[in-house]
Amino acid sequence: MQTLAFRKLLVAATAVLVVAGCASGPTPASRTSPDMPWLERMTFGVNSGVLADYRRLGRDGYLAAQLRPGDGRLPDAVATAIVQLQISNSDVAQLLASVVTEQKRLNALPDGPERQAARQALNTRGNELVYEARRRELLRAIYSPAQLKEQMMWFWLNHFSVFEQKANVRWLVADYSERAIRPHALGHFRDLVMATLEHPAMLEYLDNAQNAAGHLNENYARELMELHTLGVDAGYSQHDVQELARVLTGVGVAGPAPPHLRPELRGYYLRDGAFEFNPGRHDFGAKQLLGHALTRRGFAEVSEAVDLLVRQPACARFISHKLAVYFVADEPPPALVARMARTFQESDGDIAAVLRTLFTAPELAAQAGGKFKDPMQYVVSAVRMAYDTRIVENMHPVANWLGALGEPTFGHQTPDGYSLQDTAWSSSGQMSRRFEIARTIGAGSAGLFDPENGGPATVVGFPLLTTPVYYSVVQPSLSAQTRSALQRARSPQEWNLYLLASPEFNSR
């Protein structure tokens, strides 16, 4: 009975849409438009908002708007939710200072229940702030019309990866994404490097806060070249690592009060929020980096070194290749990477210009549907598919799915970030776990509409995936095999599972 009723429902839904399609004139161009795969890569999944923008602006206009989105137009409910977060209303320097004070206080307490409780309370609060930072990123990824910018936010947070569980990083990740990454996500690469270099999250995570003249710590210096700018095979040496580490001495996190400095050093001292350049810890000796003698002094020398790194041809190639792996293919066409690298060099590292080269490349179309979605792309696209522009109230389930798939934001322990190769995300254990999440999303509201602060769910039941977006974007791409699997569904929930588990929905 149930099965029969469900079949009727499906037929009816199809009929209604066919009628609607006829009523509104000819079949929308999008049905057969070759731009669908292009839009699927530029976004975290096509939804009604993307379709409307695209139809209004056309291909060139849409690309231009995505490359220079300004502030983006978040839906009011999303903007309001973000404004109300604790992380939107706190100053990171003050926050860090209060946390350090509290840590000192509880470390001075005798071992016992009071200390235990204080530590527990501090941990709970830290975890809340990490969740808020994840929630804010997910809200924007799912609902911002500036979809390319949101993908770049994820890309750069992953490129300049920090791990929330190390040192005091958890207190800093919200500010890191908002102030170090977001302003430059489509800007100049050099500004991104400098913003991450000046952020306490990176300085704590890669130990540069501890790097001082006579107490050298190479950790950040090495990764700044290997992972952030040049790539491991760029030809720098262990000596370059040590020299760059010397350059970076004194770049650290501000303490409660400025240090006492000799008069001749005072002019070099810098302090901005929780960032500090302490010339008392800096090695002022002469340095050679990549065969160049550095000529400036103090923090200006750091800036000079970064200029040198980002202007290396290796940097243009390294960043272009990584972008192409993310958006195009595990092994991107070398000619495309070369053109992107040329743009990178000619534009002095303008990320939007490099992306324009990528998104206007014929090679992109040739790779349509060939890249398996990583967990972030999958989960966000599934929520966009299931609920379109309807605002999810509770982001815990989404954050948990990313955790279960091994790709939580700010959760990668090592500084290389998550793999961009699709083979990393399509192993057997990944596939079955992904199907479990498909089942959860397809079978009910999954806790997504339980208000964050308790109270009854505002939406119950399962999502209906047979939306206009489904008919214009997804259905035309389905293989006969997938269509026949969908027909074997015994309930709408199962139908949802099979669609969200299908090869077509899992790649782009």
Added chain:
Amino acid sequence: MNRRHLLRTGLAAPALTLAGRLFAAPPSTPRFLCVFLRGGYDCANLLIPHSSSFYYESRPRIAIAKPDAAIGDGALALDADWALAPAVRDWLGPMYKRGQVAFIPFAGTEDLTRSHFETQDSIELGQPLTPQRDFRSGFMARLAKTLAGATPIAFTDTLPLAFAGDAGLASISLQRAGKSPFDDTQTAVLRSLYLGNRLESAVTEGLELQQQVAQAVQAEMAAANRGAISTRGFELTAERMARFMRTQYRLGFVDVGGWDTHVNEGGARGPLATNLTSLASGLATFADALGDEWNNTVVFVLSEFGRTFRENGNAGTDHGHGSVYWVLGGRISGGRIAGEQVRVERGTLLQDRDYPVLNNYRNVLAGLFASLWGLSAQQLETIFPGAPAADLKLV
């Protein structure tokens, strides 16, 4: 035990899994588990060169005190030169005495980048260090292909590079408990979605694994109800790994992170010691959980590199070169320090910085695989091209 004989006869009549691969290796086929410590663990604070005064000079803040028989919980002297860290002595000490653990100091790769990721990749690929490396061919995948009856599994969130080469190789994270499995109809439909797809075998295997993990979790819950101690972290993973490897999977891979100790790594106690304790107790749990089958199992613990021999400015250590590998097993010829060695002093350091590599992981593993499964030189050449077997007589 004549393993070569058993291997040959046992593989005569293999069964097929749903995934279409050979399955049900004979019960006698030896197991192999590779434990990868990602981050480059500080081996000099695990296997302490206690006869070296240079060790104590180089590490004023983090050196572990010389073994002293009068101190029950200090470093444990293994011989005149080497001692075991206090953090692991309760677990590895007794195993060492029984000959079930050996250590290989000065072990590692010829890769001198001192980059975590580059060196991890080198090791997992297991290929000669040339620019023409094939990133679609990891050494565990080549081993699995050679031992067609020994089904491999990676107990990791994502498929490690060591498994690259066969999209169907299984991986599953054991940290997260399995949900209720799909019913038969759903399983069949989900499989049908991927018929002929490059992910077909991954999907089939994933759905099978999902059933098995669900069963394992049920069994654990039943055991817990009978008062079993609850385990967490690596111990939990270790117990579940044993469950999988006791029956179906003969080749395992797991990685353990958190070893990149640039700052305040500690000495006898501290973050490194805590991590080592968790690892050692987990491996002891693994051995116990295998029961008699521990006698037919070899565990190999490695890391991408060792660390600077001298402590750095922050009471930690930076990226170095030579490491100390561990070999464990119920029937190995352990209880000794194996492989080529030099005295630990300033003059023997590589670039005045870190341990040299005298025992290349490719030669060492080739030697181990040769005696473990009776592989021919030709077979070894496909697993580790250009790396002749170095027989450390551990198996």
